[in-house]
Amino acid sequence: MQIQDKPPYDTPFEWMGGEPRVQALVDRFYDLMDLEPAYADLRAAHGPELDQARQRLFWFLCGWLGGPQHYTDRFGHxxxxxxxxxFSIGIRERDQWVACMDQAMGETEVDPALRARLKQSFFQTADFMRNKGI
Structure with a gap:
């Protein structure tokens, strides 16, 4: 029996580099959403102002990745x-969200092994958010 490889850190939050690196990822994600025409549908779904969305995603991701529970401390589950x-979320919005986050992970130099794991988890979560067929 072969022992499965253990990740280099106890949590994805630690592996990523803590709050500063999560913040960098979130900032790049929303910057890309604003800049890249390929994410136009995703951007349109967020309304004119992104500051609140940036803050909430940062708080959520910290906890989701195994770090401080900023989001649940403020808002509960x-x-x-x-x-x-x-929000109208279909396949197009899901795919744009995942692509934008994957690009942000690449540009903020998330470790490739962690990036692959997170991309799969992000896809599953984004797919669960769908509330329209296309």
Whole structure:
């Protein structure tokens, strides 16, 4: 029996580099959403102002990655699907979200092994948020 490789850190949060690196990822994600025409549908779904979304995603990701529970300390359980129901999320929005986050992970130099794991988890979570067929 072969022992499975253990990641180099106890949590993805530690592996990523803590709060400064999570903040850099979130900032790049929203900057790309604003800059790249390929993410136009995703950007349109966020309304004119991104500051609140940036802050909430940072708080959420810290906890989701195994770090401080900033989001739940402020708002309780994330209830992601319920909180996203007011927004029209289909395959196009899901795919743009995942592509934008993957590009942000690449540009902020998230470790390739961690990036691959997170991309899969981000896809599953984004797919769960879908509330329209296309």
């Amino acid at each position: 994330p209830r992601l699907r319920m909180r996203h129901m007011p």
